[in-house]
Amino acid sequence: MSTKYSSGKKIIFVFLIFTVVCGLACSQQPIGQSNNLTGSSGSGTVSLLGKGASFPDPIYKKWVSEYGKVNPNIRIDYQSVGSGAGQKALLDKTADFGASDEAMSDEDLKKGDGEILHIPTVLGAVVITYNLADVKEPLKLSAETISDIYLGNIKKWNDERIKKDNPNLTLPDTDILPVYRADSSGTSAVFTDFLSKTVPAWKEKVGANKQPSWITGVGTGAPRNDGVMGQVKQTPNSIGYVELTFAKANNLPTAQIKNKAGNFVEASLEGVSAAAASSVGQMPEDLRVQITNAEGENAYPIASYTYILVYKNQPDAGKGKTLADFLWWAIHDGEKFTKDLHYAPLPTEIVKKAEAKINSMTAGGKPLRQ
Secondary structure, rough: HHHHHHHHHHHHHHHHHHHHHHHHHHHHOOOOOOOOOOOOOOOOOOOEEEEEEOHHHHHHHHHHHHHHOOOOOOOEEEEOOOOHHHHEEEEEEEOOEEEOOOOOHHHHHOOOOOOEEEEEEEEEEEEEEEOOOOOOOEEEEEHHHHHHHHHHOOOOOOHHHHHHOOOOOOOOOOOOOEEEEEEOOHHHHHHHHHHHHOOOHHHOOOOOOOOOOOOOOOOEOHHHOOOOOOOOHHOOOOOEEEHHHHHHOOOOOOOOEEEOOOOOOOHHHHHHHHHHHHHHHHOOOOOOOOOOOOOOOOOOOOOOEEEEEOOOOOHHHHHHHHHHHHHHHHHHHHHHHOOOOOEEEOOHHHOOOOOOOHOEEHHHHOEEOO
């Protein structure tokens, strides 16, 4: 055999190996469409990716950590990117599950590749936090006052409309800097839903939206709950709205908010639970509901469920089973971690409704949990 012929065969052999390796490395599949029924890697590990709301990020991170301790072969990555991005990730199938504080609209649900389920996980409070170094007692704020601050009608902390509800506080003669969410946010949806239900001027000029058109020249935006929290913490005389956990973690005060009954109430687990209790009997079959401005003497008025979003019919049986089992664990064993992180656990009646949704999940027409 000639040296020239041998060299040619070697070149062809190397080229073939290179082609096969490139083909394997470059091939990609959408999330949830693996080549096996376990959705696992060769090591037997099952990986899930979730994207969505920053509102429940602390409790979801805790759940992922605790669930991993008892299921070491499960890897769950939850990315806090905002409710709007979470809904989009589910629709685009770039995540195995989405997460949102705002229920998906009928229009967006129609964009899905099949029926989408809303699984309520916990309840939380959106609070008004502020940076006023010399104010030692909690501010009292009505929906009208909050609206006027974010509409630019109240510009100073010592405005008579704020002083009227806080006669015992010495408020500074300084400009107010409102901070709002710059991204598509379920926290914004809850905040603006409350104001839209209570202030006609807000409903007309801004409305309820997860990414509203803020008034030009009023305030500044920041991404995610932690971004708003950071902006308020570092900026004297600022005000912002965040999930309760973020305010507690940063040792910033939260305002008492005037509720539907006319009482100024602090954000508390009891107040959030009271808001949920008033609507349990009226919760629709698909579990999509808002509980802002709820009835009740002690109901905290800016409260919300938060949801994990999943396709009812899962594209991968292994991953789908893992996801259903994790959700079941979350609404049972996982609820014991809620109070330490300033979330309220689901009411018993809602747990039963969530159980039915999880049990309805299928893959290839077959139930995942039976």
